[in-house]
Amino acid sequence: MPNKKYIATPTKTNEILQKYAFAFKKSLGQNFLVDVNILDQIIYHAGIDDTTGVIEIGPGIGALTEQLAIHAGQVVALEIDQRLIPILNDTLANYHNVHIVHEDVLKADLKAIISQYFQEEQTIQIVANLPYYITTPILMKLLREDLPISQITVMIQKEVAERMAAVPQTKSYGSLTIAVQYYTEADIVMSVPKTVFMPQPNVESSILQLTKREKPPVDVLNEDFFFEIVQASFAQRRKTLRNNLTTKFKGTLTKEAITNVLETIEIDGSRRGETLSIEEFALLANAFYKEI
Structure with a gap:
């Protein structure tokens, strides 16, 4: 059974939300995970250990961040919502390998953040429950900036995951498929029910894993x-x-x-x-x- 002290339970999440009188902002796509088993699966699929450096995007109140902190060497969590910074500093106070950065990932200098918080030869991954309304811009930024990351494991909308992992001759296959698969090998590793979120989203979710290619599968002139x-x-x-x-x-x-x-x-x-x-x-x- 999950430890009731973990953030990722309905009881603990409600307790934190009430303590800080926190109200969800629909405009920021806030849906918090309240199931430790799902988080365990994310970490298992990501293959994280105490040598891994992890960047998390949109930590919310720290449900995934906490589990990452338990398993990874260093965790840097980028959060855009100022209201969540004091909450995260409280909920993650016992984890000294976590750094909370109040920044919009789309505007952040990720290379500078990586050089500030991680060692040069460290294996770095992105692991996140991404806000669904800006999943594609975030992932394209991560892929096109040539960052020293080996893998991206993210919870995203099922339909978008299917487009990114699609093959030719299917309805899901399109320009997004090509863009993602030019840089990575894409694989949907599991489906996630709506019931593990608070509040529940209107869409189904999947965990998508993108493994960076050493070089693109094709040579292009431009x-x-x-x-x-x-x-x-x-x-x-x-x-x-x-x-x-x-x-x-x-x-x-x-x-x-x-x-x-x-x-x-x-x-x-x-x-x-x-x-x-x-x-x-x-x-x-x-x-x-x-x-x-």
């Missing part, structure tokens, strides 16, 4: 252009690749020029974006990059 081509290919999902690219290159390339490029690389312009593999998108991007 990363920004590659992602532009991917987004353009999914701009109108029902439209063919040729039609989406015609819209993208309007005023730059003629329809004939677009058709010629597609023929040269042997990609059928009547296909839709969701049928292309990441390798085919790289081929597409590189071919058009040489044309413009």
Whole structure:
């Protein structure tokens, strides 16, 4: 049975909320975990031990932070809500390997935070119950900033997790899939019921694990252009690749020029974006990059 002293129980969470007269802010996507077993599963899947450094985003009142502190070497928790800082300083007072940083992760200098709190050769992971309304911007920042992190294990909305871990020819597969899988190997490790949150969210949740690749699976001439081509290919999902690219290159390339490029690389312009593999998108991007 979970220790009743842990933060992640309904009783203890209610006690903390009442003590501080804390009211949830819907605008910040605050849903606190109240099940220690789920937290144990997150830590098990992340493979954390006392040598690991962990960055947590949105610690809330410290339910996951506490469990991370028990298992990890160092924990740095970034919290945007000023009202939660004194609560966290109280609930985590006994854990001397935890540092609470009052910052918006989207504006934070994460490289500076890492160099301040972690040792140079330390294995660093991101583990978090992310606010669902800004999951994608947070993850894309983490991936595109080339941070010295090995793995990201996050609780996110099930639908978004499915998009990030999708394969071609499926409804979930799209530009977000390609963006995430360019940098990482994505795997949904478990589903999480609504009942383990307070308050309960309106959506189902999943734990997504992203393992950083040593290098991307494809070679592209220009990363920004590659992602532009991917987004353009999914701009109108029902439209063919040729039609989406015609819209993208309007005023730059003629329809004939677009058709010629597609023929040269042997990609059928009547296909839709969701049928292309990441390798085919790289081929597409590189071919058009040489044309413009």
